[in-house]
């Protein structure tokens with residue numbers, strides 16, 4: 001196959017990644033917890049990237065993708081959301097403006113590949129299917145989209161639902177027909193069409209994700225949605241004031257309506273330390289649990305299988321020359337590092353009951369509230 005001519009990133013052990021140290025007693029607790037905990041990553045990118053990200057667009061164009069089942073299994077995940085979007089970059093360098101056809105193509109190819117790997121992984125679309133997959137020893141693959149690249153065509157929400165998509169971002173970083181993204185100059189809030197989209201998602205049982213939505217657009221979505229909504233890969237502005245982090249009042253408003261905030265682990269997004277590690281991520285869990293309560297926080301690593309920093313620099317074209325101190329986030333650089341989050345929770349003093357909630361229990365409960 002064409003794509004296989006491009007060398008791909010190692011799914012496990014691509015770079016040296018630290019393990020959170022635990023005392024002997026904690027280590028025992030960790031081993032016992034891992035037997036019962038259900039881990040759900042609410043936002044990641046399991047498409048295996050080329051070893052050299054210079055080849056990324058060519059890889060996307062060829063359309064013969066490998067998916068990170070091995071990384072997901074190694075990371076201990078019961079289920080991983082797929083945050084599909086990358087194929088859109090073949091036609092649009094700006095992810096906010098990708099074509100619907102490319103999004104559907106990517107999901108379709110992923111599901112076709114999944115059907116060939118049924119021994120390892122299986123498509124899941126509900127809390128119950130995630131638990132079944134875990135019982136069967138298979139990784140649950142939960143189709144989700146980075147954002148609804150549907151243009152102004154409402155029924156495309158239904159098309160995505162039919163493919164199994166159960167969480168969808170309303171926007172990427174710029175304005176679309178639905179609302180404004182985080183970097184847009186003016187945030188008008190949800191458009192009339194956006195209100196219809198939210199209603200349609202509610203009717204279908206698809207979770208509204210405002211991770212990349214502008215503040216007003218997100219607040220509008222919280223107000224208009226009949227079902228709880230999700231910030232699928234975010235962090236706290238109070239701890240780390242950047243364009244990408246979220247204000248306390250919106251996070252509280254989301255949680256008050258039964259919503260969920262999942263914590264990101266994107267390299268250089270939470271720290272300027274050249275040797276940054278998982279602790280900068282754990283700080284945001286600690287803050288968020290205090291802010292909105294332990295029942296409203298989950299995991300949304302936004303990890304990818306490959307060089308995330310090269311993706312930022314080369315693909316998103318961002319000027320990171322001043323703010324790209326670290327080549328990766330040590331201890332949580334890929335989905336394969338998932339178990340380290342559980343070790344991290346233990347190191348931060350969370351109880352077993354709370355760790356079960358944060359790891360995936362809250363995600364399952366959220367799905368039950370949203371996916372009728």
Ligand SMILES: [Zn+2]
Pocket residue numbers: 146211212233302
């Ligand atoms: Zn994102």
